[in-house]
Amino acid sequence: MSHRHLTETTWQETREAAPGAIALLPVGSQEQHAGHLPMGTDTLLVDAVVDRALTLLDEDADGAPSLVRLPTLPYGHSPHHLFAAALTLSAATLEAVLGEILDSLAACGHRRVLVVNGHGGNDEIMKLAVKRFALRAEVTVAACSYWTVTGGGEDGGRPDVTPGHAGWFETSLMLAAHPSLVRTPVPARAPVDPPPLFDRPPYPGLTVERHGEWERVGGSTDDASGADAAHGRRLLDDRALGLARAVRAFDTATRTGP
Amino acid sequence: MSHRHLTETTWQETREAAPGAIALLPVGSQEQHAGHLPMGTDTLLVDAVVDRALTLLDEDADGAPSLVRLPTLPYGHSPHHLFAAALTLSAATLEAVLGEILDSLAACGHRRVLVVNGHGGNDEIMKLAVKRFALRAEVTVAACSYWTVTGGGEDGGRPDVTPGHAGWFETSLMLAAHPSLVRTPVPARAPVDPPPLFDRPPYPGLTVERHGEWERVGGSTDDASGADAAHGRRLLDDRALGLARAVRAFDTATRTGP
Amino acid sequence: MSHRHLTETTWQETREAAPGAIALLPVGSQEQHAGHLPMGTDTLLVDAVVDRALTLLDEDADGAPSLVRLPTLPYGHSPHHLFAAALTLSAATLEAVLGEILDSLAACGHRRVLVVNGHGGNDEIMKLAVKRFALRAEVTVAACSYWTVTGGGEDGGRPDVTPGHAGWFETSLMLAAHPSLVRTPVPARAPVDPPPLFDRPPYPGLTVERHGEWERVGGSTDDASGADAAHGRRLLDDRALGLARAVRAFDTATRTGP
């Protein structure tokens, strides 16, 4: 196995690995996921995808890129879910947390970092953080949300609800990764009319946010009752494969020296 | 003509118009645009698209939605262009500026706002600002960058370089909107190898930022020498049409009362 | 014509002009100006004075100092006008905006900057910003509000109401610069008794702020019904002349080399 957990390495090992390794930071959230999924869904799923991707890389006959896995940040930016329940960092605080972890990595000698996100609400903050980092340090830094890197574009035939929130996609993944944490049977829910503006903007290319919209639509984007573990496994495998390939491509594009 | 400039209305007119009107805030930047385009390109182009869209709406036989145009914010977030020249606000400051203008609009009675952006570097900050605004005020707020709303998907046959930076797309638009400000002939430039990671990530779905990348690739994303005013006019008309339609769709989706 | 608009210059031109030129940044506001003047009055007037001053300098037989005009910042610090209507930046945010624009100018090679203000509420913030800038960068930086620089002390015989707010002075200027934007006839208003403490402190040398004072006095400092365009033109010409002379004096005092 070629990847390490930073939490388990000594500081000398950390320093020695840093110049050549990619540091991988998963970021999750704690927030309402409708009545059938637990608060930590996003954290659990990003961990599931990252773990599988690291296993794929370790098993690869070509050998794995050198990787240091950081402790997953289990808290994200979820103020829009406070209407139900959430533990949320403000955007400014999450930006600071990410920025300071990235700065620390540079101080330890890391030159390449990959942030893998499990929660849509973290997306802009993560992107700002990596952009700013690359301006102030001589690093190359990548970021993705786990559902945006795919092995072959597998979407279970439901691109319209990928990733959504607490709907078919996430429920399928949870049925595959943590079936005991899904409250089943998942009740069907009728489509909300009109659909939420944040998910279905009135014109393509427009981002629209309406006050109270998450509460109006009951906290999820789509009907999860059709979710199943088999689709979940395929989706999970596909994202893990996508992430593994993305890691390798990032490594190839940014490796220096022989 | 049914839209107004807030700068030209009295405070009573502002208050009276606020509950029913959409406030429209354009945001630009001042930053290097290679050797042939001026620093204010993004501001000039977002203004050009907004002006044309407002004209289209005013001329519409169905009547225009009530609109209040705010003064364009001519400064944006451009730290990645400081290697050449830029006047840049930090992300935190631009977030504060947008947030405080949005709060002021709510204090004046506005319930619907549309932010139209002209600079890619403002994108995440704009989205964070509108999301936060909709959480703390009873409003519906929309945001777009002018190149993401299209009339019919017109891309001049060059989706690969839309919008890019200081390349074929922006140069064509400037040749249409402000030809005297384009230094011609625009010199050809050979493709940079490897292409910039921020524009061509090594794996789909990955955002990658490398220190010094903008300087390495000479400050633009693609060859602008083939740009021409005719394409520029069509692109400009298409985005204006897209924005006009987006405004109308936003109005329809969020209008309350009879 | 020897002055340029930064928004229209390329980055190389910006860089080349920077060491020798004075960068000129106008700052305005969007805020209630009683029932007869528009929200953008301060922005419109500072632009009017700056434009006339630049024309005077360009026409001068002695030649003009090298000047780069920046886009006017159309938003200022106006929380005291929110009782009616205003788009306001907090003091901290306006300080940050000015500080970051000034820092950007230094990063582009500028060594001399002049900030010209159109709104009384920006005054302390502008002064703090230029003081701090001169401590952290090797620059000389000047600041004024347009009504404090005069050609010959022209006050139209009304020094008691210069500049005031939405009163005789500003209304006269607007009648000269933008007559179509003044709602006429301007109604007479009786003096408020007692006069506002912020404008007429109970002892000379004292600054006094009372909660709700702007609302109590109806949003203006003095009767504007006697304003006329002829006085406005003379005042505008005088301030433009004053600003032109101030620019030249600043240039002379701070020019280095042959």
Add this chain to the structure above:
Amino acid sequence: MSHRHLTETTWQETREAAPGAIALLPVGSQEQHAGHLPMGTDTLLVDAVVDRALTLLDEDADGAPSLVRLPTLPYGHSPHHLFAAALTLSAATLEAVLGEILDSLAACGHRRVLVVNGHGGNDEIMKLAVKRFALRAEVTVAACSYWTVTGGGEDGGRPDVTPGHAGWFETSLMLAAHPSLVRTPVPARAPVDPPPLFDRPPYPGLTVERHGEWERVGGSTDDASGADAAHGRRLLDDRALGLARAVRAFDTATRTGP
């Protein structure tokens, strides 16, 4: 088992449990722990103590207080360890993180919270955070570092080096909790002369910080070569017992209603 992991509960369960339960937030760090202990030592140990304490409570014949365990925050305030290696949040950022998690808990209906800390450098920040929280919300909030709550005062006969840093105490605990992560044999180290001022101030009651002191003393406070798993187990059991008793005492002192 009567305690729950918030990450595994739905939002309704979170809301329902909140008014009666104690929310328990462990906080750790990632920082150098000399040559023989891993970066995550403080996080691993606080988790070990918390897990054992929760087991003791669950097994108690008297029944356990209702508890909701939050995800451990794996990052703390460790700038003094950057000379070797650390991932550190600034004091302001850690204060914000703790404050926002606490605020979120109050928003979810929690009225009682216990923060359990594993890293000395977090101590003041944790205390400030709980003090501020109790001022702005109607809550009772407790905080401790795991080594300050004891079952019977067990110190393994070495109160002089409890807890220290990367010395006899922490090494003994790690040999008991995670023996595979201790690099053995742990080399002996001679006492540093003079001893570090932060650990041995020149006068009782004085806190003294000297620049470069952690580096001067090699990153640990005392010789860890005599550490052994047997002492570690007793210390771990004692702290777990202490924490269990502290939880019960806190519950008794703050429970309201029948």
Add this chain to the structure above:
Amino acid sequence: MSHRHLTETTWQETREAAPGAIALLPVGSQEQHAGHLPMGTDTLLVDAVVDRALTLLDEDADGAPSLVRLPTLPYGHSPHHLFAAALTLSAATLEAVLGEILDSLAACGHRRVLVVNGHGGNDEIMKLAVKRFALRAEVTVAACSYWTVTGGGEDGGRPDVTPGHAGWFETSLMLAAHPSLVRTPVPARAPVDPPPLFDRPPYPGLTVERHGEWERVGGSTDDASGADAAHGRRLLDDRALGLARAVRAFDTATRTGP
């Protein structure tokens, strides 16, 4: 004697006095004052003027307004004096300190506050602080620097150097108030050519700040060798009389009820 020191009153006395009394907050600085005056000159002088003014008011046959004197803030904003020696708060920090003291006064029931400043560098910050305070609390708040309130315009015949810095004016006052702290004989200094731009701007109405200017001119604005205690006493008496009158005028203008 009708004024009190807040530091000597109990909290009930503080609460009882608050609604009717004027709270008076002196603000000073610690900064270089050339070779002959001590670092605390501004603090010592504002205290001297305030003490004399309070004595005048207490001795007045008409009775004194109710006053609560706060502890003098001995630290101000002096970054421009760090080239020699200063203990300085940043502008943001001094704004926060003043704002929070003012907020605390309002929380204690005060409705009228007067800030008296002894250091030019605090001026804009003090004005911003009182303006912001009057917007967020139902208070009337006044501010002055001690040299701006005069009894009869006494300037010792030297308006050109009033107040200056470490020159004739301050040295005369210190010879009157604290003669033992003036290092005498005060050496003469030749005028600096050109004079400092911050003190003698190239055009009236312009504020100009040049990097390194305070160091270039040796840390004072004018020759102090002609200072004498007799002038100092008259100036001190005049400012104390001015401040006493200003307090009474402020009291009269803002007193409510019978």
Add this chain to the structure above:
Amino acid sequence: MSHRHLTETTWQETREAAPGAIALLPVGSQEQHAGHLPMGTDTLLVDAVVDRALTLLDEDADGAPSLVRLPTLPYGHSPHHLFAAALTLSAATLEAVLGEILDSLAACGHRRVLVVNGHGGNDEIMKLAVKRFALRAEVTVAACSYWTVTGGGEDGGRPDVTPGHAGWFETSLMLAAHPSLVRTPVPARAPVDPPPLFDRPPYPGLTVERHGEWERVGGSTDDASGADAAHGRRLLDDRALGLARAVRAFDTATRTGP
């Protein structure tokens, strides 16, 4: 006398003394101290202890360490006393004030600083400030609260109420140091049941903060009616002796050179 007041020294004297001297910064508060002690009690007492300690050092036959006494900061962090009356700085602001004064001292050439605190609520903030200072500057910095440094452990036989708040300890000290400021006879108060959780946590090692606790217990920790001046004098002398010894020990431990 070997110690100086910074407020009375010129900047050259400040600079010359700085490398060898210990800068001593006392910090107090303004806050309710029950019905019998004044708001400034903590400031008055820290000054009393510091003054006596400096006298002891000056009188010492061995000579005193070189000391520069800074003006006492009379405002601290007291939000928990606002329920009655307090002038309070937020934790962030007090941290900034301390940090900027410390930075200024380093800029003036100081290498050794001692902060002496008079208010429990400042404790964590002071410790954070000195820790951060020692990381960013090449200094050695010490901190204590005056009651933690003792000459011989004198506690008047009442360690259970040392220091408490507005109880036997502080009242005794005030009867010794400022008898005219104690409202006598001090009324007896019955013990509050249950005692305040912040003072008597339910388990040793736990810090507990309950909303409204200070108000519930009437603003003091224990009965002050038995306080007497004789004990106060002995306690005061003991703390002054303790501080003097701490200063000397700090000096010895950190003096460099011959």
